[in-house]
Amino acid sequence: MHIEQRLRETADRITVALDALLPRCSGPEQRLLSAMRYAALAGGRRVRPFLCLEAGHLFDADETTLLRVATAVECVHTYSLIHDDLPLMDDDDHRRGQPSVHRQFDEPTALLAGDALLAFAFEILADINTHPDPQMRCLLTTLLAKACGPMGLAAGQMLDMMGPEIGEDSAAVARMNRLKTGSLICFALEAGALAGAASEDARQSLNRFGHDLGLAFQLADDLMDRDGMEDELSRPERGRPQRPKVNYVTLFGEEGARARMLVLAAQAQRHLAIFGPKARLLREAVDFVLAGS
């Protein structure tokens, strides 16, 4: 199967699964649920769920488990985007081709929809339908909590907001990207492998793959942001000046950043060698998700 088709199919499956899992109600708190659905069902490439599913497929993991874990990962990713877009953070009016949640609803609704999606991810993981063994569910819950908590995603976002204060060098940016982007990508891969009872060796290889892919992926993101910069600057309605950001593009320029991205991508793919032809989709996904940047 061609990678592009597989990515599209996976994205559709995740949207269907989210639609089925996210709660509905008819009371006035429907506003909150509508905002959660608006953000979570808007599409997006669903890269993290894809990685979770394909990591699990390497070890013939149970498909229901994988799909639920992948859905939880996407809830966390969506929460982080909603909070990131708030005026007090990156102040973005658009996300995934539609108004961001605080523009479509309002700021309190966006804040609370993000909070609720984060909590909901744990509700999904701890549920018996995710895996019959409670030990496994606890392990997944622990790993996700660490991945998005004060030594994970949230710390990465903090460093991102601090800008030049964290230091303007390659090590500081790598650390920020590892936390901000790597944490959740590594969780997605690790969780897929765990669900398939992968060996310690296999998990370590996937972790190294996730580490390099995460850094490359963030570089791709930074390069795309740079391409969109003209757009940014031409928005006169923006009230607050953009905070100064530090990333590989500001450090090494576009060419330098792109070269680094390609090195990381090749390095990431080499970590998949031990899985042989079974890892073809994961290997091809690397180039595909980095393309366009």
Place this chain on the structure above:
Amino acid sequence: MHIEQRLRETADRITVALDALLPRCSGPEQRLLSAMRYAALAGGRRVRPFLCLEAGHLFDADETTLLRVATAVECVHTYSLIHDDLPLMDDDDHRRGQPSVHRQFDEPTALLAGDALLAFAFEILADINTHPDPQMRCLLTTLLAKACGPMGLAAGQMLDMMGPEIGEDSAAVARMNRLKTGSLICFALEAGALAGAASEDARQSLNRFGHDLGLAFQLADDLMDRDGMEDELSRPERGRPQRPKVNYVTLFGEEGARARMLVLAAQAQRHLAIFGPKARLLREAVDFVLAGS
């Protein structure tokens, strides 16, 4: 032991436990951890942890389990206060006798510290040190996720922000308060009971107790806010007008609200009858935490 002393001792124990559990680090993301500690260690009455511990004591639950669960509950409560105080929500400059987190640090730090505390609560619960049985840890995780998710605390906050839009009647306010305040109070009690392997009957009685106590507690809070209203109105630096709020005080006036609070308190205490003298501290706590309003 006198209830006042017990509440103070419990509050101190929770602060010590939070101090021990909350992570530290020396990197630039220390800013995030400092903000989490600033909010979580600031004191407060620790009513929810107290309820969790005392519910557990009714059934001789393991003390380590209770203390860790109580700490997780307080992390969630602290997260909700930090987000609540943000300018985009209730815009409060002070909390627990000190500047609120976004005033002491800044808004992005406050947002992320709240997010990280929410995730950290799940990290505490799912950890093997909380309870040796993973089934129990999954159950606690599920209950906490439901208590603070889109059908719990977050939904209650949403209704609170919507103000008169939810309907200006007793049923609408009761529903809001049940979600906003009752969810976490009921979780604290239920978790303590679960840790002590309480019977279904006992758990139901505690749940009814929590329901009535939660409503009474929110009434006490609304009455205190009313007392502080003059202060609110005299703050000229406040940029955004306070959102219109609907609560029992706006519906029934101060006298009516106080009368309702006392009825609920008495009703709450009656649900404890089946526990006999063992529930003395819980019974006395009701009057104590409602006093001052």
